[in-house]
Amino acid sequence: MFLNKGVRSQIISSLIATLGAMVMGTILGWTSPANELLPSGVGFLITVDDLKSFSSIFGIGAVFGALPAGKLSATIGRRYSMVLFEIQIIIGWIFLTMANASWMLLAGRVIQGIGVGALCTIIPTYVAEISQPHIRGTLGTIFQVYVVVGILYSFVVGSVVEYVTFNVLCGIWTLIHVLLTFFIPESPYYFLYLNKDESAYASMTKLRDGNDADIAGELNEIKREIELQKSNQDTFIKVMANKVNRKSLLIGIGCMFFQQTSGINAIIFYMGYIFNKVGSSITTNTSVIAVGIVQLVMTLVAMTIVDKAGRRILLIVSAVVMSLSFFGLGLYLHMSHKFNKESIFSWLPLILIALYISAFSLGFGPIPWVVMGEIFSNEIKPYGTSLATAVNWFLVFAVTFLTFEATNSIGFLGLFWMYSFFCALGALFVWYMVPETKNKSLNEIQLKLSGNDNSPPSTNNV
Numbered sequence: 001m002f003l004n005k006g007v008r009s010q011i012i013s014s015l016i017a018t019l020g021a022m023v024m025g026t027i028l029g030w031t032s033p034a035n036e037l038l039p040s041g042v043g044f045l046i047t048v049d050d051l052k053s054f055s056s057i058f059g060i061g062a063v064f065g066a067l068p069a070g071k072l073s074a075t076i077g078r079r080y081s082m083v084l085f086e087i088q089i090i091i092g093w094i095f096l097t098m099a100n101a102s103w104m105l106l107a108g109r110v111i112q113g114i115g116v117g118a119l120c121t122i123i124p125t126y127v128a129e130i131s132q133p134h135i136r137g138t139l140g141t142i143f144q145v146y147v148v149v150g151i152l153y154s155f156v157v158g159s160v161v162e163y164v165t166f167n168v169l170c171g172i173w174t175l176i177h178v179l180l181t182f183f184i185p186e187s188p189y190y191f192l193y194l195n196k197d198e199s200a201y202a203s204m205t206k207l208r209d210g211n212d213a214d215i216a217g218e219l220n221e222i223k224r225e226i227e228l229q230k231s232n233q234d235t236f237i238k239v240m241a242n243k244v245n246r247k248s249l250l251i252g253i254g255c256m257f258f259q260q261t262s263g264i265n266a267i268i269f270y271m272g273y274i275f276n277k278v279g280s281s282i283t284t285n286t287s288v289i290a291v292g293i294v295q296l297v298m299t300l301v302a303m304t305i306v307d308k309a310g311r312r313i314l315l316i317v318s319a320v321v322m323s324l325s326f327f328g329l330g331l332y333l334h335m336s337h338k339f340n341k342e343s344i345f346s347w348l349p350l351i352l353i354a355l356y357i358s359a360f361s362l363g364f365g366p367i368p369w370v371v372m373g374e375i376f377s378n379e380i381k382p383y384g385t386s387l388a389t390a391v392n393w394f395l396v397f398a399v400t401f402l403t404f405e406a407t408n409s410i411g412f413l414g415l416f417w418m419y420s421f422f423c424a425l426g427a428l429f430v431w432y433m434v435p436e437t438k439n440k441s442l443n444e445i446q447l448k449l450s451g452n453d454n455s456p457p458s459t460n461n462v
Contacts, residue, residue: 022177070383295361
């Protein structure tokens with residue numbers, strides 16, 4: 001089946017906007033190759049503590065980038081906000097590349113973190129606002145696909161080039177994203193929020209293949225929703241007095257909380273260390289490559305089925321399988337003294353981690369970003385997207401930084417079973433709190449949250 005012009009425009013615009021996630025992936029993946037390249041790539045002493053700081057400080061920067069991003073994008077627009085923060089990331093790459101002291105490396109990572117935290121707030125919002133309900137989930141998962149591709153890209157490039165070339169080849173994606181962003185339409189929601197009806201109509205025309213009546217009807221629905229929300233808009237305290245807003249904020253932050261407390265960054269960043277500790281005979285390089293391939297493949301699978309299977313079921317299955325995988329890893333560690341490195345059981349850690357990564361990539365990897373783009377009304381969106389993203393990045397820092405501390409007190413057995421417990425809690429959270437948003441317009445989602453959802457799934461734009 002051939003895609004109509006409107007769907008093609010939405011796909012292309014989403015692919016370009018979400019290229020910022022590719023930038024994020026290269027920055028996340030920078031740490032591992034940089035640990036090997038930095039000592040010989042710069043003209044000053046790099047200590048082990050420095051390397052740890054370069055990794056963890058990035059997450060703190062992302063928290064401070066996420067907090068103002070929602071409000072800023074509501075003021076100057078989604079596109080210009082992307083460009084602004086990408087320019088900041090370019091400055092971060094310049095600091096890293098031209099560093100002549102440790103403080104410049106730390107500053108570069110913080111500056112990059114601020115930019116990435118902001119992009120994680122802005123991009124999912126933009127994609128959700130330009131997408132028709134029947135493809136919104138698929139387009140939303142592109143974000144996680146790009147992140148995975150960016151991480152793999154940085155691993156591969158970092159293994160074959162020197163430090164300065166490595167930074168340039170990673171940073172070039174930031175420049176590409178800035179240039180391409182000028183060729184996509186601004187969100188119609190943003191224009192309507194500013195009462196720029198003609199600009200909103202022009203933007204929607206580029207994003208749809210319907211007749212004037214279809215476009216006008218969709219714009220009128222959005223405008224009614226915005227006007228209703230504007231009539232109630234006030235300070236954060238008054239916005240949060242609305243029960244639906246409180247519920248949507250809880251859902252958005254909750255999904256991000258359980259995404260990070262599922263232990264994904266502990267597994268990715270410390271994979272080699274974990275394999276050594278559990279006694280696997282599989283080499284670190286083999287493990288990283290295998291897990292990276294599995295993550296990419298399963299994220300692509302999620303992209304193809306999220307609008308068919310739905311968000312809730314994928315999140316629940318994801319959390320349950322992750323919980324069982326961590327429990328199995330703990331059980332293997334508990335009984336590992338009974339196995340030798342040549343036994344068939346030596347493959348079990350790799351199989352369980354691959355299973356865990358598959359489950360994460362199918363559900364709790366991409367879908368929280370989709371939910372965040374869908375769940376907030378325009379009234380709370382500037383606050384909600386910023387707070388949810390800030391929580392996500394603070395937990396990236398905390399989980400990554402505290403993993404080694406936790407193993408000192410409770411060991412890897414305790415660590416695995418703790419993550420298993422959090423994954424199980426995540427499944428319960430989704431079961432009781434997260435509504436199904438598949439094939440629903442953003443207005444229908446708000447009605448569902450309020451308990452007034454008596455309408456069938458949206459078919460206006462299918």
